[in-house]
Amino acid sequence: MKRGIVGFVFACLLAGCRSTPPPPARVDPLEARPVEPRRVEPPLPASVAGRWTRAQDGTVFSVTDDGAEVRGTLATDPGGVYEAFSFALGREGGRLVGKAKLQPKVGPAAETAWLLRGDGDDRLVGENEVLALDPDTGEVVKALGTRRETQGFAIARPAPEPPAPPKAPEAEAPQKAPEAPVAQKTPDAPAPETPTPQKAPEAPSARTAAELLRAVFDALHAGDLKALQALAPDQGECATLAGADRADGLSKQIAARLEEDFARFIEENAGIHAARFLEASPPEPKQDPDCASAQLIESPELAFEMPVGRRGGPRKVTLNLFVKVGDGGWKIVSLLPKR
Secondary structure (H helix, E strand, O other), X not given: OHHHHHHHHHHHHHHHOOOOOOOOOOOXXXXXXXXXXXXXXXOOOOOOOEEEEEOOOOOEEEEEEOOXXXXXXXXXXXXXXXXXXXXXXXXXXXEEEXXXXXXXXXXXXXXXXXXXEEOOOOEEEEEEXXXXXXXXXXXXXXXXXXXXXXXXXXEEOOOOOOOOOOOOOOOOOOOOOOOOOOOOOOOOOOOOOOOOOOOOOOOOOEOOHHHHHHHHHHHHHHOOHHHHHOOOOOHHHHHHHHOHHHHHHHHXXXXXXXXXXXXXXXXHOOOHHHOEEEOOOOOOOEEOOOOOOEEEEEOOEEEEEEOOOOOOEEEEEEOOEEEEEOOOOEEEEEOOOOO
């Protein structure tokens, strides 16, 4: 009985010692995929100067490139959207990176980030930052975040100048026989030159009251105090109005009053730099009771349209006093009435 049990166990041990082939190795399908080569961006052209046309809206920029910095300004705006648009980009790692500044005709100004890369010899493609702006203050609404959009440009390079035609060889002049020497005459001393009197520069003069209204708006629109003061009566007109002995004092008083009114107007009409002039008819002139050769226009109205977001819409501001002396043009004495 024992001999049978031992034989059975030995047979079982022999059966357990037989080798079993290992299972095949498992291959990860993701590792088995061929590795795609990394896309290489086309290099930037050596120079991107010329005229850039944006694919999205046809806006055209005039662009200069000095090798280190690329600058562009608005050349053509088919949609009539922008008052001004410019950008300045530097070369960084084979790309153009920088900022663009834009002033729409309607709405506040903004500054956004640009990134462009090469897309062939005459094309650029990249991204620009899109901001959410408060229409009343022009400030970025950070709570809304920023996003990016793709933009592309086609580059039209300036045509090379044609080579200059070859210069025709000049015919040699025939040799002239040597002349007999002539006795040298002692030169006369040069007569002293009479200095030419310099003409004093003339101040710009608006011939009509309507033209003066437009000139006043242009000075305010540009934020140019000196241009506004140049529309005041000159020294001769001040002499006619107040007498020769008081002309200088009157001229200084008018200049000081215009400076005060100018600052007040800009404060009360913020955004005038983006406004549009509206035609308006000034009141009929009146005779100056203190000067027989002068006429006055009291309370003319300056009309203009403010952009959206700055209490937009048409606006009228009552000015104070225009004067005309003799046959001269209309001049401004004071911009705003006293408070």
